[in-house]
Structures are given as C-alpha cells and as structure tokens.
Amino acid sequence: MERLRPGDMALLAMDSANTPMHLATVEVFEPGDEGFDYRKLVALVGDRLAFVPRYRQRLMSVPGSLARPVWVDDDDFDITYHVRQSALPRPGSLEQLEDLVARIIARPLDRTRPLWEMYLIEGLEDGRFAILVKSHQTLVDGISTIDIGQVILDTDTVSRARIPDEWVPRREPSSAVLLTEAVHEQLRNPVATVGGIRNGLSGLVQASPLFAGRRAVPESPLQTTLSQQRRFHAVRTRLDDYRKVRRFHGGTVNDVVLATITGALRAWLMTRAEPVHSSRQLRAMVPMGVMDKDLEPTSLGSQVTGTVMTLPIGEQSPVVRLHQVSYALKAHKETGKAVSALRLIGVGGFAPTTFHALGARVAAESAGQRGFNVVVTNVPGPQFPLYACGARMLQSYPVQPLLPGHALAIGVTSYDGSVHYGLTVDRDAIPDVAVIGQCITEALAELVDTTADTTMRAPRGRDRTSPPRGS
Numbered sequence: 001m002e003r004l005r006p007g008d009m010a011l012l013a014m015d016s017a018n019t020p021m022h023l024a025t026v027e028v029f030e031p032g033d034e035g036f037d038y039r040k041l042v043a044l045v046g047d048r049l050a051f052v053p054r055y056r057q058r059l060m061s062v063p064g065s066l067a068r069p070v071w072v073d074d075d076d077f078d079i080t081y082h083v084r085q086s087a088l089p090r091p092g093s094l095e096q097l098e099d100l101v102a103r104i105i106a107r108p109l110d111r112t113r114p115l116w117e118m119y120l121i122e123g124l125e126d127g128r129f130a131i132l133v134k135s136h137q138t139l140v141d142g143i144s145t146i147d148i149g150q151v152i153l154d155t156d157t158v159s160r161a162r163i164p165d166e167w168v169p170r171r172e173p174s175s176a177v178l179l180t181e182a183v184h185e186q187l188r189n190p191v192a193t194v195g196g197i198r199n200g201l202s203g204l205v206q207a208s209p210l211f212a213g214r215r216a217v218p219e220s221p222l223q224t225t226l227s228q229q230r231r232f233h234a235v236r237t238r239l240d241d242y243r244k245v246r247r248f249h250g251g252t253v254n255d256v257v258l259a260t261i262t263g264a265l266r267a268w269l270m271t272r273a274e275p276v277h278s279s280r281q282l283r284a285m286v287p288m289g290v291m292d293k294d295l296e297p298t299s300l301g302s303q304v305t306g307t308v309m310t311l312p313i314g315e316q317s318p319v320v321r322l323h324q325v326s327y328a329l330k331a332h333k334e335t336g337k338a339v340s341a342l343r344l345i346g347v348g349g350f351a352p353t354t355f356h357a358l359g360a361r362v363a364a365e366s367a368g369q370r371g372f373n374v375v376v377t378n379v380p381g382p383q384f385p386l387y388a389c390g391a392r393m394l395q396s397y398p399v400q401p402l403l404p405g406h407a408l409a410i411g412v413t414s415y416d417g418s419v420h421y422g423l424t425v426d427r428d429a430i431p432d433v434a435v436i437g438q439c440i441t442e443a444l445a446e447l448v449d450t451t452a453d454t455t456m457r458a459p460r461g462r463d464r465t466s467p468p469r470g471s
Helices: 006-014 038-051 094-106 175-188 190-207 239-249 253-271 318-333 341-345 352-366 433-450
Strands: 022-030 057-060 070-073 083-092 116-124 129-136 230-238 282-289 304-311 374-380 391-399 408-415 418-426
Touching: 006 352, 022 094, 022 116, 022 352, 038 083, 038 116, 083 094, 094 116, 094 129, 094 230, 129 391, 230 239, 230 391, 230 433, 239 253, 239 318, 239 418, 239 433, 253 282, 253 304, 253 318, 253 374, 253 408, 253 433, 282 352, 304 318, 304 352, 318 433, 352 374, 352 391, 352 408, 391 408, 418 433
Parallel strands: 083 116, 282 374, 374 408, 391 418
Antiparallel strands: 022 129, 022 391, 057 070, 116 129, 230 418, 282 304, 408 418
C-alpha cells in the first residue's frame, strides 16, 4: 500500500466547493481521414491507462485517521464514468467552448472514485472537437505519476498495437489491516508519522485565506473571497512575435511572455479605473524548471521550483517593463540550474500537461508561506504537431486552479508555432476576463511595435538584463 504524501494531504484538505484543487487542459483537434468519436477515445484511454496506474486507484481513509489515507485499486473501475461525451450546438464557437469548460472545472471530483475525468466535446465549427482532461493535483506528482493527458498523444498518425494490459484490481485492505499497518508505522517511526500528519495540516492552515491574508501582498482586484463558479478564457498568439521581440531586445521568450502579461494586467486595471501609479506592482508566483545533477532525470517532480517575482505594472514603457522582468529573472538563471526551453523539452517524459500540474502544486505549497497576487505557469511545448488516434491537435490551453483568495490564474503553453494562454477566474470577481484576453494581444502587439524603432534597441556592450535607469 502506498500512503498519501503529507503535501498531497494538504492539497486534498484544501479542496472545497470554492477551491477545487484539480486542474485541466482543453485541446482542440481536427479529425483525421478516419474521423474521431467517443468510442475511439474510450479505446485510446483504455489502451494507455497502463502507463498511469494511479488513474485506476482511489483514496481510502484509515479508521480513526491514525495515519494518512492510502491509494487502493478501484475494484469497481468504470472507464465510461471517467471518459464522458458532450457537445456544443453546431457550429460551436470558442466562446461556447469556454463557457462549457468553465462549468466543468467548477464541479468537484467524486472522492469515492479515481480523481479524474475526461470529456470529448464535439460540435466545434469546421468539424473540430475538443478533449478536456481534468485531474486532481494529488494524482500528478511527476515522480510516480504523470498526467493522463500526456499519454494519449502521439508524434505521428501511425496506428500502434495495443499495449498488453491484464490489470486486475488488488483486493481492498480491510479496516483491521489498515489499523495494523498504521500502528506498526507509528511504532517503527513515530516522529516521521506524527510529523508527516502535522506538516500536511500545517500546509493546509498556511494556505487558508485567513493565514494568507496576513502576508504582505500588494492590494489588487485579484484578491477576493471565491465563489463556487468559474469563467475561462482562451487566447492564442503567434510564437514568432515573441521571438522577434527577444531577438531585438534580448532576454528569452519567457521574459517576453511575462512582460506581455505585465502589460496586459496594467491595461486591464486601467479599464477598471484602478490607480496604476509608477511604483505600483503585483507579485507573481512563477514556477520554473530547474535541473540538478544530483537528481534522477526522470524525477520531474523535483525539477520545478517556485519563484516569486515582481511585475512592474506601474511602468509605462513596454521596453522598460521587459528589461525589468528580464532582470528579475536573472538571479534564477544565474543559479546554473535554470533550464532552457530546448533542454526542458528534452527532459524524459516531458509534456506541458504534466509540468503545468507540477507548477500548480508548487504554487499551492507556497501559498501560505510567500505572498503573491497571481500564479503564472509558462511551459514550452513541442514545436511540431501531436496527434490522438490520427486527429491533429491544433491548440492546447492550460486550465489552472484558483488558490484560496486568488481571483485569477494564468497558464501559458507554446505549441506548434503558437502561444496559448488559459485564463481561469472567479466568475463573480472578474466578469470581464475577456478584457484581460484582449489586453494580452494588445500588450504583445505593443512590444512587437517597438522592434520597428531602432532607438529602442539596447546599446551594444550593455547587459540587456541589467536594470534600466530609474528601475
């Protein structure tokens, strides 16, 4: 039996109707020559479940809560319960898809079953369809389990032989066995057992809105008491635009993404008549990829760390904002452990869905210890097409969970020449999420426009990531 880890226990305890701790990815496909339907998706998932055995397990509590819950095989596992079918009125628009995604992610997962769901959403315009994968954060640890959205995708349209899978659920342990194991564990290592439970509960307390409210977080409309409903908005931009800005001004594509988000949040606050004075800032939790030679290369869970950085929303100049963001990230880059986009893509078992899940875990674990206004997960994906049963994936939008007291979470995935933003917001707190989306496209266009002005280029010989004058 494998016991729930202390950090996962805190995530599970944090889970509520107002703060469901699951995350999702919504991907848009065009069907291949042979088409795509619900039957194909069920067969595909059934074929790939052997890669993610945790997705056929559920949590079982120990009587008297003498120890953390354990993972047990679901002896009543029903794939058709987890893989579901839905549809939009044809021809379905992106806005209708966003509304459906918002309703799905607002619903909590059934604790008595494996903690995941997958939806085939048909009816999109031009004959397209979408797949939404929704998994609880306790499932994806990057060590023993990756996200199921990763394993259903292939790099080509070649049909593959079925993977031998003669899975038979192991018998569920009795209450007596669970109690005996808990007692033996306490006798073997009482300090670790009690400490593990205490650490898990401590993580819950620190991540609660009351505890987080004591942190020094800049005031903004991004902090609120959450409702049970969500909105979701998707934004698609061109990767070449970010590369153009990077080549002209220096830095990295990641710097340009964060500068774009900074400019967008500044503009959005201004549309709300919020004061955006020169010294105003927001603090963002930005999970970053790291590489440590002492870690196993397949231990993805150890290759993401949380960096809290300042977004200079009070700065008027888009170029100065870009250089300030670059400088803020320079310390992380100079540790020698920062991973470039190309190297990150080469990590064994890499996929954006898994790294977004790990980023969300890092943010949740840091919520009570480090004050920040918003979480931004930015993950580089493959710059070539991926397929599901011959259907080509066109777009991939991350759907990040909202932490207690946080009205906005931003996920960014680059894939096949595009950069996709997924904006998850509280429905009541930010009804104007589409305005943030528009501000993202305008902030990027503003940065691209600066590349046409030679006076904006950093002088030769100057470190382009050094702090601009006046910063």
